[in-house]
Amino acid sequence: QLQLQESGPGLVKPSETLSLTCIVSGDSINSHFHYWGWVRQPPGKGLEWIGSIYYRGNTYYNPSLKSRVTLSVDTSKNQFSLKVYSVTAADTAVFYCARQPDNPAVGIPDYFDQWGQGTLVTVSS
């Protein structure tokens, strides 16, 4: 059974870098059939897609965050990671990692079929 577990600091200081890792179990991150994505949700607000990555390193980023975000994948550890640079209080959110099937017709990340439980990251001094 697939499980995704986010890990990382729950508190980050303004202007620093937020780093999270999603540990995948029950499926191989090397799968040809899936992308791996990040979604965040500020307290009391809606969902915002951050970006998605394929095991070969192909990436898609939210244009509004692209200049401050990097996704990476570590196939040896079966995990993928997120970095958000120069954070502010506006980056405070619950961060979710999720699996996305690859849409075979167009070779892009499709819907989010499995989600991690989420982790709250607070940006504060």
Added chain:
Amino acid sequence: QSALTQPASVSGSPAQSITISCTGTNNDVGSYNLVSWYQQYPGKAPKLMIYEVNKRPSGVSNRFSGSKSGNTASLTISGLQPEDEADYFCCSYAGSSTVFGGGTRLSVL
């Protein structure tokens, strides 16, 4: 990219049907049959309810259905049950990007 537009709230009585709309543009909903819907309870992760406009994952009740017309997608829940009370988010592929709706709070009165 702008968020897809959903009503902030909808309500219905048990056994009734409700529909939640999700309006985008011809850069997202209107151009791709890649609309999905998620149910979220407070403090919990979202759960996939509908994908590719009208497909239902295994284990999701057939009371949930999806459709699309032009730039607007819709989620219909028939035979409302108290446990359907939750937040619902739509999502669409938007050409090398993905965009969510602002979310709709469903109240079952």
